Amino acid sequence: xxxxxxxxxxxxxxxxxxxxxxxxxxxxxxxxxxxxxxxxxxxxxxxxxxxxxxxxxxxxxxxxxxxxxxxxxxxxxxxxxxxxxxxxxxxxxxxxxxxxxxxxxxxxxxxxxxxxxxxxxxxxxxxxxxxxxxxxxxxxxxxxxxxxxxxxxxxxxxxxxxxxxxxxxxxxxxxxxxxxxxxxxxxxxxxxxxxxxxxxxxxxxxxxxxxxxxxxxxxxxxxxxxxxxxxxxxxxxxxxxxxxxxxxxxxxxxxxxxxxxxxxxxxxxxxxxxxxxxxxxxxxxxxxxxxxxxxxxxxxxxxxxxxxxxxxxxxxxxxxxxxxxxxxxxxxxxxxxxxxxxxxxxxxxxxxxxxxxxxxxxxxxxxxxxxxxxxxxxxxxxxxxxxxxxxxxxxxxxxxxxxxxxxxxxxxxxxxxxxxxxxxxxxxxxxxx
Numbered sequence: 001x002x003x004x005x006x007x008x009x010x011x012x013x014x015x016x017x018x019x020x021x022x023x024x025x026x027x028x029x030x031x032x033x034x035x036x037x038x039x040x041x042x043x044x045x046x047x048x049x050x051x052x053x054x055x056x057x058x059x060x061x062x063x064x065x066x067x068x069x070x071x072x073x074x075x076x077x078x079x080x081x082x083x084x085x086x087x088x089x090x091x092x093x094x095x096x097x098x099x100x101x102x103x104x105x106x107x108x109x110x111x112x113x114x115x116x117x118x119x120x121x122x123x124x125x126x127x128x129x130x131x132x133x134x135x136x137x138x139x140x141x142x143x144x145x146x147x148x149x150x151x152x153x154x155x156x157x158x159x160x161x162x163x164x165x166x167x168x169x170x171x172x173x174x175x176x177x178x179x180x181x182x183x184x185x186x187x188x189x190x191x192x193x194x195x196x197x198x199x200x201x202x203x204x205x206x207x208x209x210x211x212x213x214x215x216x217x218x219x220x221x222x223x224x225x226x227x228x229x230x231x232x233x234x235x236x237x238x239x240x241x242x243x244x245x246x247x248x249x250x251x252x253x254x255x256x257x258x259x260x261x262x263x264x265x266x267x268x269x270x271x272x273x274x275x276x277x278x279x280x281x282x283x284x285x286x287x288x289x290x291x292x293x294x295x296x297x298x299x300x301x302x303x304x305x306x307x308x309x310x311x312x313x314x315x316x317x318x319x320x321x322x323x324x325x326x327x328x329x330x331x332x333x334x335x336x337x338x339x340x341x342x343x344x345x346x347x348x349x350x351x352x353x354x355x356x357x358x359x360x361x362x363x364x365x366x367x368x369x370x371x372x373x374x375x376x377x378x379x380x381x382x383x384x385x386x387x388x389x390x391x392x393x394x395x396x397x398x399x400x401x402x403x404x405x406x407x408x409x410x411x412x413x414x415x416x417x418x419x420x421x422x423x424x425x426x427x428x429x430x431x432x433x
Contacts, residue, residue: 004300008033008293022339023282027051027289033296047292054291055284057165058243059172063283065246066156068276069253070112075272076257076264078224079121082107085221092208095198097133099191101126101140102147106187109151111227113158115374115382118148123389134204139197141390142400146408147190148382149371152337153364154183156231156249158283159337161242163363165287166294166345170359172242173235174431178422182364182415186371189407197403223260227252236429283338290342297346307351317355321416324348325369329409332373336381340370357419360432364422368412372405 011032015025027047034043086103093099104126109118123144130140152159155176164172209217230252231245240248257264264272297303314320328348331340345366352362374382377394387394415421426432 004033004036005297005302005305007036008296008300008302022336023285023289026286026293026339026343030289030293030296033300037299046295050292050295051288054165054288059161059165060284060287062161062172062243062246063158064276064280065243065250066113066158066161067279067283068272069156069246069249070114070117070158071272071275071279072250072253072257072264073108073112073224073227074114074117074121075268076253077261078111078256079104079108080125081217081221081224081261082111083122083125084217085225087206088209088214088217091206093195094205095195095203096206097126097130097135098140098143098194098198098203101130101143102150102187102190102194105144105147106150106154106183107225109148110154110156110183111224113151113156115148115151115371116385118151119144119382119385120389122148123386127390133206135198136201136400137390138392138396139201139400141386141392141397142404143190143194144390145375145383145386145397146401146404147187148386149374149408150183150187150190152371152374153179153186153367155179156242156246157367159341159367159370160363162283162287162338162341163345163367166290166342167349167359167363170363171431174360174426175363176232176235176242177426177429177431178360178364179367180425181421182368182411185414185421186368186408186411189411190404193403193407197400223256227256236431286338287342290339293343294346303347303350306347307354310351311354318417320351320355321357324351325365325412325416328366328369329372329376332370333376334379335373336379337367337370337374340373341366358423360426361419361422365412365416368408368415372408372412375401376405 008029012025012029015028016022031043031047034046083100083104086100086107090096090099090103101122104122105118108122109115112118127137127140127144131137151157157179160175160179161172164170164175227249231249234240234248235242235245310320310323313323331344349359349362353359374380377383383394387397423432
């Protein structure tokens with residue numbers, strides 16, 4: 001690694017250890033590296049220009065729209081109706097409540113686009129309910145924590161939008177559609193583990209609900225589920241772009257939460273908008289400084305050096321992809337998803353492309369890796385939220401999480417080595433050639 005790249009890495013890591021906010025760590029490390037090769041004024045000017053250019057993208061408008069719709073959905077009474085819907089159809093299976101937990105997280109995550117919101121909304125009801133029915137609290141917390149990350153891959157996902165920006169050209173619409181099968185594969189893998197765990201532990205099986213109750217719960221959940229049809233149907237059919245879909249999602253979710261379910265009042269709307277502004281500001285700041293860091297990485301030839309180093313280890317794509325996955329799993333355990341995607345996409349994407357992997361395929365693999373990191377110590381935000389909601393300690397949640405980790409890793413390996421899992425749906429819908 002050249003001297004500039006080494007300085008960038010050392011300054012960045014030192015600032016992180018000192019608990020400097022990650023956006024400031026990225027920006028300051030980038031500025032210090034720039035000062036090695038140019039005077040102060042050109043360095044500061046270049047940093048400002050690269051940050052501004054990083055935000056100069058129409059596609060980024062999709063992020064505040066989907067953040068706002070996610071916040072509205074999180075407070076709009078959607079979670080309980082999705083739980084009731086899932087319970088009506090799979091609650092009577094072995095480990096039924098655990099399966100309901102996974103399916104509810106996948107459905108809610110696919111609507112809200114936020115793993116943390118999913119953990120809080122679904123976990124606050126499902127963890128106490130599972131404990132009342134005889135399930136171990138630590139297991140219930142582990143299931144919620146792992147399942148909540150499926151929303152990172154199942155669209156609409158803000159992190160997929162961030163990857164589209166960082167990759168410099170991958171279609172957001174194609175990424176959205178590509179996330180369905182991998183996300184469902186992860187959910188199915190988690191359900192297999194939950195069913196096996198429940199059978200071994202002898203957890204109770206719920207009685208099937210009367211047909212009328214099934215119909216009632218289905219009808220109550222349909223307005224929320226229709227949002228998926230509205231947003232993705234419009235994107236696939238070409239009626240509107242992903243950014244326009246975000247705006248439509250806001251209007252629909254607002255009508256649903258305030259008009260149909262009546263869970264949000266006009267007086268609460270200001271708090272919803274403030275929360276959206278806070279989240280959007282954080283994401284945009286990260287995108288801005290990470291764009292500047294990506295520029296200095298390219299200036300210092302870091303992506304080319306890493307590509308040469310990895311290809312020097314082996315010329316076997318299977319081994320190299322495994323190394324990349326293990327690297328990303330490690331990164332995900334110590335860094336949140338947005339900065340990780342912004343920093344490591346320009347570094348690792350050239351390596352993946354040299355192995356014959358498409359940017360679309362790499363993006364799904366990258367997000368799946370970092371999603372596992374969200375429920376992994378020591379930094380995993382979803383793990384901390386899950387333990388807080390479940391009132392359980394991380395030390396006691398980790399043991400039941402281990403088989404769920406393994407299920408997620410198996411799903412990741414399938415997605416990594418079988419490109420069709422990611423590319424089939426975008427191809428047949430004409431969104432990816």
